[in-house]
Amino acid sequence: MSKLWGGRFEQTASEWVDEFGASIHFDAQLVLEDIEGSIAHVTMLGEQHILTADEVAQIVAGLKTLAKKAQASELTFNVFHEDIHMNLEALLHEEIGPVAGKIHTARSRNDQVATDMHLYLKRRVLETIEGIEAVQTALYDHAAQNVESIMPGYTHLQRAQPVSLAHHLLAYFWMLERDKERFSDSLKRIDMSPLGAGALAGTTFPIDRHRSAELLGFANVYPNSLDAVSDRDFILEFLSNASLLMMHLSRFCEELILWSSEEYRFITISDVFSTGSSMMPQKKNPDMAELVRGKSGRVVGNLMGLLTIMKGLPLAYNKDLQEDKEGMFDTVKTLQGSLSIMAGMIQDMTFHTDTMKQATERDFSNATELADYLTAKGMPFREAHEVTGTLVRYCIDHRLYLAELPIETYHAHSGLIEQDVYEALSPVTAVKRRNSYGGTGFDSVRTQLSEAKAKLPTNV
Numbered sequence: 001m002s003k004l005w006g007g008r009f010e011q012t013a014s015e016w017v018d019e020f021g022a023s024i025h026f027d028a029q030l031v032l033e034d035i036e037g038s039i040a041h042v043t044m045l046g047e048q049h050i051l052t053a054d055e056v057a058q059i060v061a062g063l064k065t066l067a068k069k070a071q072a073s074e075l076t077f078n079v080f081h082e083d084i085h086m087n088l089e090a091l092l093h094e095e096i097g098p099v100a101g102k103i104h105t106a107r108s109r110n111d112q113v114a115t116d117m118h119l120y121l122k123r124r125v126l127e128t129i130e131g132i133e134a135v136q137t138a139l140y141d142h143a144a145q146n147v148e149s150i151m152p153g154y155t156h157l158q159r160a161q162p163v164s165l166a167h168h169l170l171a172y173f174w175m176l177e178r179d180k181e182r183f184s185d186s187l188k189r190i191d192m193s194p195l196g197a198g199a200l201a202g203t204t205f206p207i208d209r210h211r212s213a214e215l216l217g218f219a220n221v222y223p224n225s226l227d228a229v230s231d232r233d234f235i236l237e238f239l240s241n242a243s244l245l246m247m248h249l250s251r252f253c254e255e256l257i258l259w260s261s262e263e264y265r266f267i268t269i270s271d272v273f274s275t276g277s278s279m280m281p282q283k284k285n286p287d288m289a290e291l292v293r294g295k296s297g298r299v300v301g302n303l304m305g306l307l308t309i310m311k312g313l314p315l316a317y318n319k320d321l322q323e324d325k326e327g328m329f330d331t332v333k334t335l336q337g338s339l340s341i342m343a344g345m346i347q348d349m350t351f352h353t354d355t356m357k358q359a360t361e362r363d364f365s366n367a368t369e370l371a372d373y374l375t376a377k378g379m380p381f382r383e384a385h386e387v388t389g390t391l392v393r394y395c396i397d398h399r400l401y402l403a404e405l406p407i408e409t410y411h412a413h414s415g416l417i418e419q420d421v422y423e424a425l426s427p428v429t430a431v432k433r434r435n436s437y438g439g440t441g442f443d444s445v446r447t448q449l450s451e452a453k454a455k456l457p458t459n460v
Contacts, residue, residue, distance in 0.1 A: 022079045023322050024087055029329055031070045033119040034084050035063050037112060038103055040215035041195060050205050051102055059103055062096040063088075084116070085109050106207050108199035110229040110317040115195040117325070119216065121238055122190050124332045125183050131339030132180045132245070133457055136173050138346035140452055143169040147445050150431050151266065151356035152365055161368055162360040162427040165351065166449065167440040172252050173452050179245040180455075186237045193218040194228035200316035201225055230316040232306065232324050239303035242331045246296035249342055253289040256345075260286050265355050270348035273341065288345055292338045299334055302327030360427035364392050366402055373424045377416040387414050 039060055046056035069075050081087040092100040143166035153163035193213035202225045213221045222228035259266035269286050277283035305327050309320050367388050374384035391413055403425045410417040423429055435441030
């Protein structure tokens with residue numbers, strides 16, 4: 001058997017060389033996109049009278065038969081034919097005979113594979129956006145129930161100021177909203193057709209690239225054939241957006257892992273998303289959160305891998321570009337799994353709001369309230385900061401908290417401090433009063449929730 005491109009070759013490669021050069025092991029995932037692109041291409045060739053109506057009918061019927069077999073997992077691919085394109089052409093030849101050879105008129109594998117990946121990523125990005133919205137919905141649902149639940153807010157992993165639990169959860173909602181916007185914006189670059197660009201220089205046949213793009217549902221057509229076959233920016237952009245998304249999920253997972261520990265006891269992760277220890281019977285490990293955190297590394301690695309491949313490639317197509325697919329496929333699979341896990345894990349999570357509130361009552365996260373209290377009484381903030389710091393030091397030395405200090409001690413440090421200081425020091429008051437736009441105050445968070453809901457699908 002000779003290669004479909006083997007006319008000028010006198011020798012054939014050894015099996016192990018074929019194995020090394022073949023991509024069918026992974027680009028078989030593009031089978032339906034490849035068939036779809038071929039149907040559009042052949043249809044256009046018929047409309048342009050490059051193929052006869054009978055030839056088009058035979059080829060399209062054969063391709064649709066292959067599509068049905070592919071969906072039923074009834075196609076067998078061969079490493080000898082290297083990739084999904086040559087495998088399908090060989091299989092089509094078995095279905096309809098020599099007319100199958102006309103499928104490749106005015107087309108190269110270079111524009112063919114690029115078309116496949118544009119079709120593939122367009123669908124996967126839309127699915128990713130749906131997955132992000134599922135996680136956002138889970139966050140929103142918990143936030144809506146916990147506007148007035150308070151918890152410690154942290155900087156440097158040190159208690160800083162009390163915040164609304166809803167406010168904390170919505171911080172991740174907005175991170176994901178930016179991710180969603182990035183993916184949505186990337187569709188402008190993905191939704192472009194390279195089909196008809198040929199190997200690099202276009203074709204002498206009177207094709208209509210805009211018609212084939214229309215048949216495939218693409219919004220635009222690459223205006224330069226060299227760029228069309230060598231561009232992988234759209235994959236790099238997808239991998240970059242995916243890396244940012246996974247980084248955000250990883251940050252949240254880090255907090256969930258901490259919060260579920262005995263040291264925090266802020267949450268309980270459902271048994272469905274936890275595992276035990278083979279040795280220690282008492283253990284309940286947040287393995288799914290840890291896996292999502294870990295998988296962020298492989299997604300970033302896929303981005304770095306393709307960037308490294310692309311940085312030294314001259315125009316136009318080079319075999320190096322065969323390495324663009326595995327990282328893309330792996331990232332798609334990782335994103336889909338991670339988003340599904342996160343949506344389910346968050347939805348089933350139990351928040352121990354009493355424990356969170358108690359944590360705000362046994363620390364100095366209300367120190368800023370005292371400084372603001374003094375500033376509101378007319379003391380310059382820098383002086384108020386100094387007085388408050390001195391009182392905190394006093395409390396530490398005497399194993400007290402600010403709310404436990406007698407009023408006489410306050411008077412000794414500032415005559416501006418009166419009995420109403422204790423209400424100001426209340427964690428609930430501290431949170432409730434912070435109603436600047438975007439702040440953690442209850443009214444502000446309710447406004448934020450309303451804005452968040454508008455970003456979700458209408459059925460939420």
